[in-house]
Amino acid sequence: MQIRTRLTIQFGLLVSGILVVSFMAIYYFTYLNTVEDFYDRLRSKAVSSAELLSEPKIDPQLLKVFDRSNRNLIYNENILIFNERNRLIYSNTDSLSIHVSNYWLNEIRRADQIRYRDGDYYVVGIYNKYAFGKTVVVLGAQDLYGQANLDNLRTMLAIIFLFVTAIVAFAGLVFSQRALLPISRVMNEVEGILPQNLSTRLEVPNQQDEIGRLTTTFNKLLDRIEYAFRIQKTFIANVSHELKNPLTKMSSQLEVSLLKERTQEEYRTTISSVLEDIQELSQLSNSLMELAKVSENQREMLTDRVRLDEILWDTRTNLSQSNKTYKILYAIEELPEEDTWLEIIGNATLLRTAFINLMENGCKFSDNNSVLVQLIADQKSIRIEFSDTGKGIVAEDHNLIFQPFYRGINTANVKGSGIGLSLVERIIKLHNGSIAILPNQPSGTRFVLEFLHF
Incomplete structure (x- = not known):
């Protein structure tokens, strides 16, 4: 009806x-x-x-x-x-x-x-x-x-009732049609919006009434849909570009190797380079899968009560063993009164992934391959800082650095896919935390994580 x-x-x-x-x-x-x-x-x-x-x-x-x-x-x-x-x-x-x-x-x-x-x-x-x-x-x-x-009055009231009911029904039909006319217009305009013209917005005649508020809500929804489509297109283009580079390099090296006979050492060099590209491609695909898995709505992944100091220490140990050149300094400024102040409800594997990315970035972008990790805990929150001594991130990039595949102007000489910080942000938000970028003195960048106790 x-x-x-x-x-x-x-x-x-x-x-x-x-x-x-x-x-x-x-x-x-x-x-x-x-x-x-x-x-x-x-x-x-x-x-x-x-x-x-x-x-x-x-x-x-x-x-x-x-x-x-x-x-x-x-x-x-x-x-x-x-x-x-x-x-x-x-x-x-x-x-x-x-x-x-x-x-x-x-x-x-x-x-x-x-x-x-x-x-x-x-x-x-x-x-x-x-x-x-x-x-x-x-x-x-x-x-x-x-x-x-009394009989005459009853007959007269019955006739008036039927007459007035008929008038009211007709008037209600007319006025309801007039009242719903703006909704019909909005429906027609929405039906005309296709993926090819997502930039189209509905006209808002009066923002004070319900129809105007509904139209404004539709426009905000269209803004989010357009943004999602734009992010999706950018994501696909970046994925295609990131996958194309190692594949092109591998294909070119193998084709050059097949042009003529090579020495055993040259073949070994080519194979090593191809393996390096394969590892880079594998790391990129793993990062993409992790990025696709982590969402703010997946609260069911947070099942354990974990201690952040222990996860930081394990992460530091594993990363130092895998790359001997990395120097990770770990400091707790003040021991908390209660051990529970260091605990949150979370997923240890995801938190370890986030900490590895931040530590590895700090080491890669520092001249001395070092990063300082500081932990501050009290009854209200847990604060973790990752400080490096690199060139730093310019202020214009602060709002863009967490987008997938975005890389700042100071990262051209360092290998990377631009997925790590995007993955870190999603993991931190999944744990009801926040992440901020601050300049480090005298040089470098400081990533500040904060988890509130509930």
Whole structure:
């Protein structure tokens, strides 16, 4: 069901419900007023009849004639007057339509005045006391006039209800169509946006209403989609370039070797160079797989409680053994009061990968192949700094250095794929940490990691 139809139905049901409740209230209170008014007229007529009959000079037959000539919109009235012995002393008709028992007569004397229904008849009973005696007057009649007015009112309310409901349904359909027209326009514009024209943005007529906010949200979503597509294209282009270089080098060396006979030493040199390129290609593919695996949403990978000082020490030992020229200085400025201040919930393998990249970068870009690792821990957070003495990273590259395959202007003479820092940033964010780049004095770069305790 379309929203326009649903809104029309809901609006129609709401207005119809209000009309039903209102009309029922009107009819109910009109009915009460009609009944009360008729009982008042019956009571007045009963009192008048009793007073006339109490006069000694008034003949009962004359009173009957008077009753027939003065109905006052009281139809089929039955006037009954009883004495103290419950004997009927006056009746205005020979055919009674109401039934009066001794019980009701005694109730009238006890309460002085009562009223009740007897089929279609409204009945009032009055205990009349005057100088010559006491009588009970019972007057019953049909309110045909009031019933006709109630029937007319019910018919009129039903017609008004149907007429107003039809108008409301039509008006709801028109106004819902007008209200949803901007959404239809937005839908048509969104359908026209293809991967080839992701730079297109929706027009925002009014940023204050809901449609304007929805359009703004769509534009922000398009910004993120365009950025993702751009990153994907850049990533694919960089991957193609990085894969093409070692493959081209290997192919060229092998083709040159096949042009003529070579000495055993020349073949050995060529094979060693090709193996080096293969290792570079293997390292690149492993980095790409690790980069694809690590995401901020993969919190299920964080299963253990790990100590960062132990991971740093193991990483330093392994990296020093694999490359004897690297010098990794490790320092803890102040021992924490509690060992738990050095622990976080994380994945030791991923953290070791991040620390290796930062240590290796520090050693590669320092003139003396050294990096200083400092650890500071307190009750609130753990802070780790990696400081090198290289040329440093220019300020313009600080916002770009964590993008895959991006390499700064000072890294042209050092081998690398530009994936390491991007992988480090993802691992740190996965562990609810932060990474920042600061200049090192007097030269070099300082990477600052911070993990908060929760």
